Amino acid sequence: MMKADKKLMLKCRECGEEYPPTVNYVCRECFGPLDVTYDYDSLRLRKDFFSNRPKNLWRYLELLPICDPSKIVDLGAGLTPLHKSDRLAKLLGLRDLFLKNDTVNPTFSFKDRPASVGVSKAIEFGIKTVGCASTGNLAAAVAAHAARAGLPSYVFIPADTEPNKVIQAQLYGANLVAVDGTYDEINRLCTQIAEIYSWGFVNINLRPYYVEGSKTLAYEVCEQLGWEPPDHVIVPTASGAMLCAISKGFKELRRVGLIEERGIKISAAQPEGCAPIVSAFRSNSSEIVPVERPQTIAKSLAIGDPGDGFYALKEVRESKGVAESATDEEIVNGIKLLAETEGIFTEPAGGVAVAVLKKLVDQGRIDADERVVCYITGNGLKASEAVSTFAPRLIRIKPELSSFLSRVGGMAA
Numbered sequence: 001m002m003k004a005d006k007k008l009m010l011k012c013r014e015c016g017e018e019y020p021p022t023v024n025y026v027c028r029e030c031f032g033p034l035d036v037t038y039d040y041d042s043l044r045l046r047k048d049f050f051s052n053r054p055k056n057l058w059r060y061l062e063l064l065p066i067c068d069p070s071k072i073v074d075l076g077a078g079l080t081p082l083h084k085s086d087r088l089a090k091l092l093g094l095r096d097l098f099l100k101n102d103t104v105n106p107t108f109s110f111k112d113r114p115a116s117v118g119v120s121k122a123i124e125f126g127i128k129t130v131g132c133a134s135t136g137n138l139a140a141a142v143a144a145h146a147a148r149a150g151l152p153s154y155v156f157i158p159a160d161t162e163p164n165k166v167i168q169a170q171l172y173g174a175n176l177v178a179v180d181g182t183y184d185e186i187n188r189l190c191t192q193i194a195e196i197y198s199w200g201f202v203n204i205n206l207r208p209y210y211v212e213g214s215k216t217l218a219y220e221v222c223e224q225l226g227w228e229p230p231d232h233v234i235v236p237t238a239s240g241a242m243l244c245a246i247s248k249g250f251k252e253l254r255r256v257g258l259i260e261e262r263g264i265k266i267s268a269a270q271p272e273g274c275a276p277i278v279s280a281f282r283s284n285s286s287e288i289v290p291v292e293r294p295q296t297i298a299k300s301l302a303i304g305d306p307g308d309g310f311y312a313l314k315e316v317r318e319s320k321g322v323a324e325s326a327t328d329e330e331i332v333n334g335i336k337l338l339a340e341t342e343g344i345f346t347e348p349a350g351g352v353a354v355a356v357l358k359k360l361v362d363q364g365r366i367d368a369d370e371r372v373v374c375y376i377t378g379n380g381l382k383a384s385e386a387v388s389t390f391a392p393r394l395i396r397i398k399p400e401l402s403s404f405l406s407r408v409g410g411m412a413a
Helices: 057-063 087-092 112-124 137-149 163-171 183-196 207-224 241-255 276-282 309-318 328-342 348-362 380-386 401-412
Strands: 008-012 034-038 082-085 096-101 130-133 153-158 175-179 232-236 265-271 323-326 371-376
Touching: 034 207, 057 112, 057 207, 082 087, 082 207, 082 328, 087 096, 087 328, 087 348, 096 207, 112 130, 112 137, 112 207, 130 137, 130 183, 137 153, 137 163, 153 163, 153 183, 163 175, 163 380, 175 183, 207 241, 232 241, 232 348, 241 265, 241 309, 265 276, 265 309, 265 348, 276 309, 276 323, 323 328, 323 348, 328 348, 328 380, 348 371, 348 380
Parallel strands: 096 371, 130 153, 153 175, 232 265, 232 371, 265 323
Antiparallel strands: 008 034, 082 096
16 A cells, blocks of 8 residues: 555544644643544545455545554454344344444454554554553454554453453463453553553544544445445444444545435444443433443443543434443343344344344334344453353263264254
């Protein structure tokens, strides 16, 4: 790829103040969050441009915040399958259901998308050490991309993070720091550390660039649907950053003329034990009241004080979507339902999305004829203990036909 000639700016989401694209994430005027903006009017993109591009998220380079492609750290994240659901759709009574299967990314979650962009931007800035605050999936994604780039990494996780996610990040060579506290407490700690050391925390001081990776979830869905956008998307939601990024992705595709102007409902799915955005939606409030001690098996969504919660709630309402939650039991049932009908094994976050999808159909909030996309964001093997007690018992036999016939044969007949 040739060096991209693009004009990037950072723009305050609140007051509109603009800044050059440096290591900055908060507005000096009003302390609002900063977003990356592009010179959209100068972009000349056509649908046929993408036919021979890399089979990963970097196929959308013009709309990503890297100016020098030689700095890109690529493990092959993105362009994951958009799975046309038949059995689950029929069971739910939907005509057109698709599952965006991000369980097959390099470290088995959607976090490879923002990690790839965040670590690449760190290298472009000349940063020598990268890090993150994480509930588990980002830890692995940052560690893997840092390993690929030959950079040291420091990842901070709650001490009760799922063991498989801990081992994964450790084996990539990260300096793993387990903290006796919630994700929100860890995030505050990392913010303080970022002020002292010249490290690039991808989801803190590099956050405006990092979140851009997640909007490729919107780009890919539209491209995979023949540039026909969906009617409704279900997004598992923690900090709200991914939901906001997906919304931004749809808006950008409209702005550059790759999809038509039409409404896309965006619904947020949260676990009941940590659902501050859902609570605000239900009470018709704009205030996000933090959950001090999240209690849910969906640990990757256990962010009690969502940094982008207010903005995610705004996107849901403006799109005419819904914010809904699922209990632990419903989450487990969602995991099993997806596995049994479509052969996709998801971690609890995906179970939340499937459970909420089912709820919204049952409530009449999703029409049978809508084209629906449900985002499945992480692999079930990363958090298998959440459902291990619900798995059917093994059928154990001796290596003899009589043993098979007595224990299994009757069931198989």
